[in-house]
Amino acid sequence: MGFAKYFEDDQSRLYNATPIEKRQQDRLKGLADQQQNKHAEANLTNEKKEKNSMKKLKEFVISEPRAIPVIIIADASGSMNEDGKIEALNHSIRDMIKSFSEEARVRAEIRVGMISFSGESAKTHLPLAPANKILDVQPLAAAGGTPMGKAFDLARELIEDKEQIDSRAYKPVLILVSDGQPTDDWEKSFDSLCKSERAQKATRFALAIGNDADEEMLKKFGNDPESPFFRAHQARDIHRFFRAVTMSIGAQTKSMTPGVNGGLLLASAEASDDLDLDF
């Protein structure tokens, strides 16, 4: 008879000691294994469930791309009939929309809308829609006066409409094209546009066509620090302007910061609300 080695456990010492012990040990071992398998299966099921629930994170995420709204405010007054201006404008806008719809590998969806103003009113000539879904644009027909203020009101209302432009969208781009002097109370409407919480964030470009355009007003409209005031003397200048705007917006859609054309604006502050910092 020998002594059990010190590192043997009870089970191994007793195991095989007698046939009865062996059978009992095997039975207990079998039960223990069954229990272990049940636990393992339950854990696997729980893990699978959690994996499935994490997979379902997709259900919380919006699949549509974010949008850059581009709104053209087009002068369709009677003077635009002269020297091929309205034709050049119509062609340029069609080319711009076509170019946007052909953009590949973009990080934002470009949506285009157009507000026209002529006679004594302004209207939505083209409702805001993804560029690649705009099949055709009705050409602008020029007639009557230059109610630019009414166009500003419509533009402000469009930007403030959160169903048309949600807060996921990048800041809108407004493009104003005019060859004349406004014939309505445009200043009040422009002031409202600049004071609107959403509309004031829009990037604004302005194109003056010909020598009769209100340069002072159009310079005031444009707010992009990196884009100078534009003036078109000939139809081809209108094309150049729109090509430049198209490229600029197209570049933004591929960039890290779509909707950012210039530097961020510093918030102005009341001295008493400032944190005490040295910069």
Added chain:
Amino acid sequence: MFRTCGVSVVGPYHDESGLPSQDALGIFGGRKGKVLIVSDGMGSKQKSRLGARTAIKSVRKVLFGPEVPTSRELIQNIYRDWLDNLPEGHPSNFGCTLLFALIQADGRATLAQLGDGVIIYKAGKQFNVLTPVKVNFGNQTVGLGISKLWADWHVEEVFLQSPGDGVILMTDGISDDLHPEKIEKFFNTISASLRKTNKRIVQAQLQEQLRNWPTQGHSDDKTIAVISRD
């Protein structure tokens, strides 16, 4: 017991350009409790990546430092430490957002945010969103080095007292693409996973989800930090 996890993935834009992520993430534990910190360098700022990483360090240092009587003073100290630790150059070059949560062992928590991104939380089983509803547009934000206004900060003291209570911090690369009406369910799903599943598994799954983000054309870096009470 509080469980934490956090994940940060580089967005397609930086990935394809061979650039590093501009997001930064920190999750720390100490005597005072646990701290979650998320910062997003502003894309247009050249050195914003460094700004974001410095912000993580500053928050950690100040939150685990001496007590201060008010949140305003706490934030002022963080901001000053951040400014002091920037290399040469105007602070705006290092502009970044900042979201953080300090959770003490008894459940008392301080939540604070400057700039874009979202903080959501459940306290006493009641779900809330710290971040005000966005009125304006994407890429319109304030941040460290940009704003000095106390009014630009959103700060709250809450009490995470019940099982299932917790906080999630996210950069706007995630939050801007979430269905607003499903955000509570989003919170519940992630929070429950963290409590029931191994942390490493949760992190791996979150990482996979963020890398395969379903929003068409998404480009931004994505960072999320989670804490949940058992």
